[in-house]
Amino acid sequence: MKRFTFRGGVHPPHFKKATEKLSVEKAKIPQVVTIPLQQHIGAPCEPLVKVGDKVKIGQKIGQANAFVSAPIHSSIAGTVKKIASFDSPTGSKVQCIVIESDGSNEVHEDVRAKGELHNLSKKEILEIIKEAGITGMGGAGFPTHVKLSPPPDKPIDTVIINGAECEPFLTADHRMMLEHPEKVVFGLKAIMKVLDVRKGFIGIEDNKPDAIKVMEEAVMNEPDIDVAPVRTKYPQGDEKRLINAITGREVPSGGLPMDVGLVVNNVGTAAAICDAIKTGMPVIERVVTISGSAINEPKNLLxxxxxxxxxxxEQCGGYKSDLGKLISGGPMMGFAQFTDEIPVIKGTSGILALNKKDAKIPDEQPCIRCGKCVSICPVNLEPLFIAKFSQKRLYDEAEKYHALDCIECGSCSFICPSKRKLLQSIRTGKREIISKRKKS
Structure with missing residues (x-):
């Protein structure tokens, strides 16, 4: 069987054995939830409720007033106790709605099946996706209805569902494909109908042979959909790398997948689209992998x-040792947190807790100009120079070296024998460049 891949990349340890064989369990319904009104790229939502209001499961509580935004829904039934700013996993304070459960688990009357897929028009499906608050569930958080609304001059001919899940430790997408392949296929077919596309792929890394087998069986009677096994290599799950690996097309610098006729969506996103159409339930929950050396019982939880x-x-037995680092997401592209008093959001694919030994960061050494960061960069950049210019605050020079094309995969920091904090420096440079552009 042919295996697709891309240039560059690295091979970090997988660390997936702790959870890859564990079925998804339903987490206990919390007594209190803190729901941020911005869990996506784009404009924050405006609250539709006030303190003291009663809400039900699936009820819209945050209205998206901008095109690049996504509505927010209540994940429990209860009473709104507070609307205020709280810390979020994104690293910033966000206006949140705090809801206390009343124990009724009452579902809002708007949550109902939307009809058969073959009877729904493209416009109707797109509106269902928008109103369900579906965003990229792989972590990026881009509103899905926006991604599925390309301009007329950007015709789409292919859709790829991203099941690579190349990030170490994380197994949420793996389990979704094993346990609910029909949801993934249904979601892909809905996306293909919205975009009027005749060809769909499901890209899966070849370290998940069981998922490849299950998904191949699921598309056996779908002539327009193929499973595309891709070589296990990080960051295979980056959408532009996946496009290049499966189709051979290359997204231009500063461009988007739609520039080469493709749209890529995550496995979890496809499943959420299925739920929104078949049951009417918006995004009120997601599968999260909880793992790491400081976790007592690693799990995949809904x-x-x-x-x-x-x-x-706590539902995973709590910490089994002194916590060294807490990360939202995986170790390569995730964000370290200073507290565990932050809420799970739509993009929370994993919670990684490392003990002090595993979290220890080696001391930086001088760059030895070995060129390893250049040879493995999947975007063909020169990370050592971009990082150096960023450290010296020479942001115009960093921009000339295409800093904004960096996908922040962290491969350069991983491979660096001098343990240079290349990714952190590049991220800083990118933020400064973007800030300067906005001001001008």
């Missing part, structure tokens, strides 16, 4: 949005 990291970890 967690309600707004549940605190602390409560989720």
């Amino acid at each position: 967690v309600r949005i707004g549940t605190s990291f602390k409560e989720v970890i």
Whole structure:
């Protein structure tokens, strides 16, 4: 069987054995949730409720007033206790709605099946996706209805569902494909109908042979959909790398997948689209992998949005040793957190807790100009120079070296024998360049 791949990349340890064989369990419904009104790229939502209001499961509580935004829904039934700013996994304070459960688990009357896929028009499906608040569930958080609304001059001919899940430790997408392949296929077919596309792929890394087999069986009677096994290599799950690996097309610098006729969506996103159409339930929960050397019982849990990291970890037996680092997401592209009193959001694919030994960061050494970061960069950049210019605050020079094309995969920091903090420096440079552009 042919295996697709891309240039560059690295091979970090997988660390997936702790959870890859564990079925997804339903997490306990929390007594209190803190639901951020911005869990996506784009404009924050405006609250539709006030303190004291009663809400039900699936009820819209945050209205998206901009095109690049996504509505927010209540994940529990209860009473709104507070609307205020709280810390979020994104690293910033976000206006949140705090809801206390009343124990009724009452579902809102708007949550109902939307009809058969073959009877729904493209416009109707797109509106269902928008109103369900579906965003990229792989972590990026880009509103899905925006991604599925390309301009007329950007015709789409192919859709790829991203099941690579190349990030170490994480197994949420793997389990979704094994346990609910029909949801993934249904979601892909809905996306293909919206975009009027006749060809779909499901890209899966070849370290998941069981998922490849299950998904191949699921598309056996779907002539327009193929499973595309890709070589296990990080960051295979980056959408532009996946496009290049499967189709051979290369997204231009500063461009988007739609520039080469493709749209890529995550496995979890496809499943959420299926739920929105078949049951009418918006995004109120997601599968989260909880793992790491400081976790007592690693698990894959279906967690309600707004549940605190602390409560989720307690359902995994708590910490088994002194916590060294807490990460939202995986170790390569995730974000370290200073507290576990933050909520699970739509993009929380994993919660990683490392003990002090595993979290220890080696001391930086001088760059030896070995060129390893250049040879493995999947975007063909020169990370050592971009990082150096960023450290010296020479942001115009960093921009000339295409800093904004960096996908922040962290491969350069991983491979560096001098343990240079290349990714952190490049991220800083990118933020400064973007800030300067906005000001001008």
